[in-house]
Amino acid sequence: MIIVGAMMVLGLAASWILFYRFPGLERGDPQDRGNQIPRLSIIIPARNEEENLALLLGDLKKQAHDIHEIICVDDGSTDQTNRIATALGARLITAAPKPAGWLGKSWACQQGGEAATGTLLLFLDADVRLSPAGIGKLLKAHQKTGRVISVMPFHQIESKTESLSLFFNCIQMGANGLGLPVGRDQKKQEQKNQKRKNQKQKIHKSRHPYQIGLYGPVIMISRTDYQAVGGHAAIKGSIVDDMAMGEKLRAKDIPFALFLGDHDVSYRMYRGGLRELIQGWTKNQAAGVAKTPLLMLVLVFFWITAVASAPFYLVLNLIWQQWLGAGLMAACYGIWVLELTRIARHIGSFSVISIIFYPLLLLFYLLIFLRSLVKKILGRPVIWKDREIRLAK
Structure with a gap:
């Protein structure tokens, strides 16, 4: 005993x-628009996502902040994904045949990133949902931290089967260091950075040593940082592409900040039922460890x-x-x-x-x-x- x-x-x-902590996104101010906001290109890789894509594109139309462009990369869909993308105002790119050594999502993201014309890129999975304040919260986090931003969306559970994701979600958060206490030194550095930002001085970058990867559903990154790590081409064969992208950022000394979503940034995972849920989580678990x-x-x-x-x-x-x-x-x-x-x-x-x-x-x-x-x-x-x-x- x-x-x-x-x-x-x-x-x-x-x-x-x-x-220990649950870092959330701060609400952005709709008046912070115009020249202060970089041109935002949203890139959505989609394969057979007709239902999810319609919901996400509908959300993007309701945003309080301006969006420069929305790009949907159709990754070989056999449903109505491409028709829905064009009907709801997205710029459609049909993915070229996937080269050897590439996984589908990374290939679609790479093509979307190359086609984007904005200075700030936001990669969104098709199953992400955004309230009208969602984009504003992401932009606020990017402006405040000056870092790559990634969010683990709030998981909207709508069936008993989807509740089976509880421990997967907990470990997604815990193992990636998202909830770890912030050290005293890191707090001081962040406070100094905020003062430097207000005085328009050079910001000293800092990062948590145990936050290894990003969260694939929501990644906001400047074009400069994206190109510096080699884009998705640098992680073309990685099954856990978000973890691999985090490693590439660390190797280039480009810091990133992780947040939890809420009802403003959420998703519904594996709405297709038990089989889809099993396949999805099987794909990620051992590789993530x-x-x-x-x-x-x-x-x-x-x-x-x-x-x-x-x-x-x-x-x-x-x-x-x-x-x-x-x-x-x-x-x-x-x-x-x-x-x-x-x-x-x-x-x-x-x-x-x-x-x-x-x-x-x-x-x-x-x-x-x-x-x-x-x-x-x-x-x-x-x-x-x-x-x-x-x-x-």
């Missing part, structure tokens, strides 16, 4: 570190172990009729339900019922992670968007 108790304490400590820093892996390990241990030992104590132990584990279970509720409300609209039954969601996560790991080790392919993607060993 002492060992289990120590495990719980370590897990809660890891949770406090991984999910390989790029995660050791410290973050250790913290995530302690976190998951503690979260899993509470229901596991609760059941064992009930079977063994160890009522004191069962009571203690029931209390630990309740603590984890509260802690997961604290985290989940910032990352998605997960229901309280789904969190109460979190052992089922955790089991699903572990099975998908194991599936992804086996496919990676054996070099077996994953099917995504009707394409075969082979996970590198």
Whole structure:
């Protein structure tokens, strides 16, 4: 019982570190327009996204800030994606045949980036949703930090199947260092940078050492920085392209800032059902672990172990009729339900019922992670968007 108790304490400590803060986007001022705002080119890679694309383009028409151009790159769609793009005012680019060594999304983004004429590029996945204030919030963050901006959108849950993404979303946030405490030195540097910006002096760039990658659904980057890292051509074969882009930025000493979305920047993932959800998460899990820093892996390990241990030992104590132990584990279970509720409300609209039954969601996560790991080790392919993607060993 002492060992289990120590495990719980370590897990809660890891949770406090991984999910210490939830950095959100500040609301932009609609009056901050004109010459102060760089020309914004929005690039949307789309493959069979007729439903999502119609919603996103409708959102972009309602923005409070001006958009220089919207480019939709049709990546070999077999549905009405191209027709919807042109009907709703986007500039349509039909992707050329994908060269050897490229993955589809990176190839589509590269073509969109080359065709864009704006000084600021915003890459959006088709399933992203934006309130009228969404673009303004992204521009505000870019102007305030002077960095590449990437956002993990708020996950809108609309079916029980989609609730299975809970632990995937939590680990997306935690393992990438998004919620880590900001060090005193970094706070001081950011305050100095704000003063320098107000006085129009050179800004000293800083970055968090454990934030490795970006979040693929929303990436705002200046054309200069995009070209400096070689665009998507530099990560053409990377399955987790957002993590790879973060590595390229770090290698060039170009800092980036990560944020959580809210109802102004959200998405609905894998609306196609269980099969699509399994394929999507299988594609990313094992490849993402390989790029995660050791410290973050250790913290995530302690976190998951503690979260899993509470229901596991609760059941064992009930079977063994160890009522004191069962009571203690029931209390630990309740603590984890509260802690997961604290985290989940910032990352998605997960229901309280789904969190109460979190052992089922955790089991699903572990099975998908194991599936992804086996496919990676054996070099077996994953099917995504009707394409075969082979996970590198």
